[in-house]
Amino acid sequence: MELQKRVDRYLADWGGTQTAENEISEPGADLILALPGETVARDLSQPSSAAATCREGHFCAWKIDNFAGSDFVDRYYCGRDYRIPWRVSRGSG
Numbered sequence: 001m002e003l004q005k006r007v008d009r010y011l012a013d014w015g016g017t018q019t020a021e022n023e024i025s026e027p028g029a030d031l032i033l034a035l036p037g038e039t040v041a042r043d044l045s046q047p048s049s050a051a052a053t054c055r056e057g058h059f060c061a062w063k064i065d066n067f068a069g070s071d072f073v074d075r076y077y078c079g080r081d082y083r084i085p086w087r088v089s090r091g092s093g
Contacts, residue, residue, distance in 0.1 A: 051072075
């Protein structure tokens with residue numbers, strides 16, 4: 001239930017459609033959440049339990065610094081402005 005509450009909050013704020021237990025998609029983007037008790041987000045449709053990674057040519061963001069954290073967003077359409085679905089406390093520079 002904890003996971004679904006997180007998904008519901010993202011859906012209300014970010015929009016999109018829930019496409020898996022821990023995934024929300026919208027045109028050009030996927031948001032993947034870590035399962036309760038896990039420290040990294042992972043794609044449940046993949047056979048391995050490896051953490052979600054940023055594919056070549058995509059713009060990705062993790063909720064916590066250094067490519068870590070419980071939530072991960074993968075943006076893959078160019079020429080659009082995108083919003084990251086969580087608050088950023090400091091910049092990268």
